[in-house]
Amino acid sequence: MKLKLIYFDQPFWRAEIARLSLYMSDIEFEDYRITSEDLSYLKENGALSDGSAIPFRQLPVLVIEGQSIAQTGAIARICGKISDMYPKDIIEAGKVDQVIDTVTDINVLINPSMHESDSVIKKQMRHDLSNDALPKYFGYLEEILKANDSGWFVGNEMTVADIAVWSMLGWIAQGVLDDIPRDLPRPFERLTSLYNEISKMPKVQDWKRLTYAYDEPSTGEYNYHVPDTI
Ligand SMILES: N[C@@H](CCC(=O)N[C@@H](CS)C(=O)NCC(=O)O)C(=O)O
CATH class of the missing domain: 1.20.1050.10 (Glutathione S-transferase Yfyf (Class Pi); Chain A, domain 2)
Structure with missing residues (x-):
């Protein structure tokens, strides 16, 4: 199954719910993180320049088998079902x-x-x-x-x-x-x-090492230095 998760280059919950559930279950997906040019383009055109539709001009969007699905909850349910982290009952x-x-x-x-x-x-x-x-x-x-x-x-x-x-x-x-x-x-x-x-959890630690290892300081009220403990 071909999966592409489109979001900003941030570990924000709206995207992490999809990225981390797929990663933890070893499901391959393209973790596409948009640039500022992508953002201007998608706002104007409702799509990325590769044709991936962004239905509401907002992110995240999951492209599954070429079909775009928007809205965090809808994406979470799909990724949860694929990764076996969403109940059948x-x-x-x-x-x-x-x-x-x-x-x-x-x-x-x-x-x-x-x-x-x-x-x-x-x-x-x-x-x-x-x-x-x-x-x-x-x-x-x-x-x-x-x-x-x-x-x-x-x-x-x-x-x-x-x-x-x-x-x-x-x-x-x-x-x-x-x-x-x-x-x-x-x-x-x-x-x-x-x-x-x-x-x-080891997989969470791996994911953080792989994707939260930003050298840059925080940008505004999002950040990349997520603590291990509260
Ligand atoms: N209802 C949407 C809201 C998504 C949303 O607010 N996304 C923000 C990023 S966290 C966004 O795309 N902001 C850019 C914009 O609205 O122009 C969902 O549940 O996914």
């Missing part, structure tokens, strides 16, 4: 989906503060996120982990839901989001332990 599948959609909600909550140019307003937004919205969502996720009690969000094995949360927590734990403390997830024991256990 419809209820278990729904439980994976609800976690992925919650990571999207968290991302969407943080987004406006990333685009706020007034530093005072931005600081207030970050204060509210750190003291209210983010701990609230971390608490909900912690409850799901407690109720399942296997260490994973769903069932007894790692799924793409665990990768989504791991990667989102890594983003926060880098400390690149000004005024969101990097140790914000630490009081949530199960979340912290999920993060630390996934980081330790």
Whole structure:
């Protein structure tokens, strides 16, 4: 099966959910990281210059057997099915989906503060996120982990839901989001332990060595120096 994952050259959760699940299961795929020229081209044309369609002019996009699929959740389900990290049972599948959609909600909550140019307003937004919205969502996720009690969000094995949360927590734990403390997830024991256990896995360590080994310092509020522990 021919697979091409198109995203920015960043280890952001929207792409890592696909890249890491495929890598961990030894599924070959083209890890295409766009240039700034690609970005201008795709915005204008709804496709890369090689013809890969970018339906909503946003990334990630997965090209599978020449067909483009957009939207993080849709891509996560496909990659999870290919890599055997997505349950066949419809209820278990729904439980994976609800976690992925919650990571999207968290991302969407943080987004406006990333685009706020007034530093005072931005600081207030970050204060509210750190003291209210983010701990609230971390608490909900912690409850799901407690109720399942296997260490994973769903069932007894790692799924793409665990990768989504791991990667989102890594983003926060880098400390690149000004005024969101990097140790914000630490009081949530199960979340912290999920993060630390996934980081330790040999395939995850290999993936980080292969693809997170950037010499460059961070660019803005994304970063490449994802910590191994929270
Ligand atoms: N609903 C989309 C949102 C994707 C999204 O916001 N992608 C961002 C990068 S993380 C993007 O393409 N930004 C460039 C733009 O919107 O112009 C999804 O779930 O994948």
